[in-house]
Amino acid sequence: MSLSESESRQIAESAMCRVLQTVMNSPVMALNTDDSRIPNNAIPCLEGSTSISHHRLLCTVRLQVPQRFAEMAIGLLFDPGDNRVSKIPAALDFVSELCNMVAGKVSEFWSSQGLICLIGIPTVRFNPDFKLDSGWNMEVGRTHWFCAGHWLGLVIETE
Amino acid sequence: MTPVKILSVDDSQTIRRLIGRVFRPFECEILEAENGEEGLSVIRSNRPDLVILDYNMPVMDGISFLRQIRADPDLRRLAVIMLTADSSPEKISIVARLGVRDYLIKPFLDAELLAKAGRLVKLVPRVIS
Numbered sequence: 001m002s003l004s005e006s007e008s009r010q011i012a013e014s015a016m017c018r019v020l021q022t023v024m025n026s027p028v029m030a031l032n033t034d035d036s037r038i039p040n041n042a043i044p045c046l047e048g049s050t051s052i053s054h055h056r057l058l059c060t061v062r063l064q065v066p067q068r069f070a071e072m073a074i075g076l077l078f079d080p081g082d083n084r085v086s087k088i089p090a091a092l093d094f095v096s097e098l099c100n101m102v103a104g105k106v107s108e109f110w111s112s113q114g115l116i117c118l119i120g121i122p123t124v125r126f127n128p129d130f131k132l133d134s135g136w137n138m139e140v141g142r143t144h145w146f147c148a149g150h151w152l153g154l155v156i157e158t159e
Numbered sequence: 160m161t162p163v164k165i166l167s168v169d170d171s172q173t174i175r176r177l178i179g180r181v182f183r184p185f186e187c188e189i190l191e192a193e194n195g196e197e198g199l200s201v202i203r204s205n206r207p208d209l210v211i212l213d214y215n216m217p218v219m220d221g222i223s224f225l226r227q228i229r230a231d232p233d234l235r236r237l238a239v240i241m242l243t244a245d246s247s248p249e250k251i252s253i254v255a256r257l258g259v260r261d262y263l264i265k266p267f268l269d270a271e272l273l274a275k276a277g278r279l280v281k282l283v284p285r286v287i288s
Contacts, residue, residue: 018266019266022266022267022268023266074173077173077176077177077180078176078177078180089172090172090173093171093172093173094173096171096173097171097173097174097265100171100215100244100265101244101265101266103244104243104244104245104246104264104265105244107244107245107246107247108246108247111246111247111248116247116249116250117247119215119244119245120215121170121215121216121217
């Protein structure tokens with residue numbers, strides 16, 4: 001079972017808007033693949049990944065978030081005096097949870113199709129050389145977003 | 160007055176901190192656990208009034224946690240709100256059968272969580288002297 005490009009974009013749009021607007025309280029803009037504003041320099045990025053599975057489906061959700069976006073979000077969400085964790089583990093956990101929420105919204109689509117899926121536990125990796133423009137058109141189900149001054153990427157792959 | 164004790168059982172520290180922030184204006188003691196197993200241990204030692212529980216966690220998930228507390232005569236009436244990214248009606252039905260009092264889908268608004276918690280425990284505004 002797979003998604004067409006337009007289905008994938010529609011699901012991504014619904015998921016990203018609902019999650020980011022609630023968490024960040026900030027508007028989210030979807031970008032076209034040929035948008036000239038997309039930066040071509042490498043940016044340190046955190047990439048959250050999780051699976052949505054059913055016996056007829058395996059869907060992977062990968063959320064690409066600049067590290068500075070995650071750090072800014074933590075600064076906005078929590079007290080500056082809350083020093084229980086250092087910045088990097090907090091940023092990793094934030095991206096993991098953001099990925100989990102986006103996967104939850106993607107899973108709603110499959111649920112509406114009668115497929116009750118299991119959502120996996122997200123993993124997060126650090127990518128110091130992430131480039132938004134590389135592989136822009138090469139990856140199926142890839143969409144890009146602008147929120148609170150940062151560019152974000154979302155890949156939804158289905159098998 | 161004894162503050163209301165609220166236990167957040169979630170593997171995400173982000174969510175546990177968000178819950179702490181939501182209840183900060185009220186006379187509450189916020190307890191935390193990273194998974195169901197740790198949650199059971201905190202419940203037995205601290206007797207919270209309300210548990211805000213994630214579904215999908217390593218070590219012990221929310222369902223196993225619920226089955227354990229419902230099987231324990233001392234804990235079976237404990238108020239639980241499920242807080243999860245998973246909104247499938249089947250999962251909601253499973254946890255409802257396990258006595259979950261309410262269900263909240265992530266991401267959540269502070270007001271939604273406060274409204275649901277306020278129906279189960281008495282939230283008294285914190286007086287700042």
